[in-house]
Amino acid sequence: MVEDPSIPSSSSSQMSEDDDRSPSLDLIDGPIPSTKSRNCSGVSVSGGGTSVEYTVPYPDQVLENVLENVLCFLTSRRDRSAASLVCKSWYRAEALTRSELFIGNCYAVSPRRATARFTRVLAVTIKGKPRFADFNLMPANWGAHLAPWVSSMAKAYPWLEKLCLKRMSVTDDDLALLAESFAGFKELVLVCCDGFGTSGLAVVVSKCRQLRVLDLTETEVMDDEVDWICCFPESQTFLESLMFDCVECHINFEALEKLVARSPSLKKLRLNRHVSIGQLYRLMVRAPQLTHLGTGSFNLSEGMAQGDQELDYVSAFAACKSLVCLSGFREILLDYIPAIFPVCSNLTSLNLSYANITAEQLKPVISQCHKLQSFWVLDSICDEGLKAVAATCKELHELRVFPVNAQEDAEGPVSEVGLEAISEGCRKLRSILYFCQRMTNAAVIAMSKNCSELVVFRLCIMGRRRPDHVTGEPMDEGFGAIVMNCKKLTRLAVSGLLTDRAFSYIGKYGKLVRTLSVAFAGDSDLGLKYVLEGCHKLQKLEIRDSPFGDTALCSGLHHYYNMRFLWMSSCSLTRQGCWAIARELPRLVVEVMKSNEGEEEGDNFDTLYMYRSLEGPRDDIPQFVEILRPGI
């Protein structure tokens, strides 16, 4: 499975779970199965962190040492979880040898419990808010605060090297504590986070002298008017990756240039849109060893006109012989497109999703990108541009087509024509995200047959409940074909006019589906029922504006403990229905929330968000969230 950790967001190898084998339960609760080990006074230990003392004679000790040495090679979370369940001895050995901790839901387990079990962790990944929070479906201040995690880890993991966060609320104070607490800290990756500003960054870069990686992807950074670039140590740095393309603040370019000059290990650099092409040139000249480059604005700086400078951009790119991943182009000046020609044939990843270019402007570029595996683009290239992609990019694994005009009633430059062309030309496709205004079942069926390697299929027909625009039929058959024919499919997002039939297909054939995203779809409770009863591997289910009610919700009782979360907003649920779940499943945290604060109290709510947890109701809920707890 190709991974490009440098493409932002979910395809990052750290964050994407579309191809991982994570077990459904990372941490177990309750007494550990005790062995009848010979001289061991097997004491059951809960996750509470009390240490177990017992004398172990030589043979057992050897066994344990061997085990620990072997377990070091186990990296998959699922394998580790399986190993930990064998017996107490294995449990302990696994806990001691786990160096990477993955917390898929920051509220499923407490920092205290996690750090008590895993005591030798070097790298931690934590995910917070559900994905729909990205689209304003959840008010701010919902939660997912990093603070309790960082303060626990500060005590438990003083040698922590790496922290990856997705959709967490991070404050400047958190970053300050992080910087203070981890002397050997090396990598900070923040994806879709918010809550901090440049002052927090400043503290991190100045105190974490071993910093190798600072990656900010789709993260909001407040402008505190602190020149964080200046705060890097004056001496040579260990920087290998610096990605700040999402940072909206101006940066001190002189300081950046000097930083790049004293960062010999720098391989990945993603600039924000305030860096002009002239400045880019200066940086590239200093860092021809780059493998990943985010070009910033790719335009002249404000106030400059062409002719003030005529730099040899082509040579600068040509000098970057190792460049494989190119992105940026935030305010692209078309005249400079030819500058990237020298690197096109080496590119495995190209992100033009901020560049509003036409098919004609794309063709000279894409026709050279024979090795391209990942391509993100705007629909401004139209179906014709997609045909050009299909003609050349035979190795394509991942395609994302974003809309220039993200409205329901816009003209749609891409359609089933483009999708079909891609399916014909890019047979190795594994992951697709496609925004369009119109689609046909035929094209989707064609893709299901041509691209049998699909793992991720996300089709967003932007007009709600739009049917096949040729036949007038619902899109049931298309999505049905996808789940039927794409045997490796683990992630699916549906759209368009869909009846319960579509969901019956998904339930029947989508046996590997782990993530399902539904919006404005279905007819009745049956739809959801099909999914909950059929998709045995379902872990993440997010639904909005669909007519699923309490009966459907109850049909998933057997499965909710296996899931990471269920999100349902603007559906047909009632409080009573949610209470029924809460009563049946005490280990589930059932949150109901209103999307508008200030509404009067009442029975109504907009959103149900529920997730399994070892900890019970969290204690940091904001005013608009209510947790349904069965009375004690």
Place this chain on the structure above:
Amino acid sequence: MDKLYNMICENNEEVVVRANKRGYVAAEDKKLELRLGPPGGEDRQSLLSLGCCNNNNNNNNIPHEAKRVCHEEKKEERKWLANSSSSDPAASASELTNSAAAPDSDQKSRIVHAPVVGWPPIRSSRKNLAIRSSSSSFTNPAADSESPNETSKEGNGKSDSSTYSKHHMFVKINMEGVPIGRKINLKAYDSYEKLSFAIYELFQGLLAAQRVCCDVEKEDKKGETKSKTESLHGNGEYTLLYEDNEGDRMLVGDVPWNMFASTAKRLRVLKSSQPSTLQLSSGQHEKTPLDSTVEVGI
């Protein structure tokens, strides 16, 4: 709105409806249909037939933004359908219908939809691309006639189409001498006194840690003093400034509260001994001076 519910309940006793202003109609009877016209009774409806679809139980989505778009509708029609309805009744009759009516889906006279929260599911950083990313060239300037260097649209469009901005207006507040700023929600207060106290509380902890002398403790920012300005400045130790939407630095307290709350973009707390060095100028100059030096002589 209440009339609607009364109507539903009265018309069909078998219907079990749990509905309220923003809730959901969980009716259990089939084929219950209601249609509502736009407010004011004008008949601007156009019926979209849904007969061609297999789906007889089309949902009508009422966006959460209903209240906001209440008066912005172009055409609307609403169908209430039992056992599948997930409508939000609060959205009066301003609703949009789903344009999924099969035979009409390609009609040129499209129904114009009011925006729905979070749909299509695009992160805010990718919105506004039609403006910002207008690619241009020297020979063919951007058709949109927006300069590619247009910076008026900020990337943090999270508040653009959100109702949360009704209740939230977070502005940054920095205190001189404190490297890490805070955020404060102006809409949580309705007077300078309250704001002043809130700011005091916000920085109190930091001040306690930082200060050498106890002077600050004597400050009573609860506004016992005579004038608003004085109360803000307590016993004169600190000056509260703000930057407005034009980038000008102003003294807090000079304008009526509402005007302040709607124009203030950030706040700054300075030691009062500094007024003479204040630059009551555009905020641009306050930034780290990179814009002025960059690009010269490239």
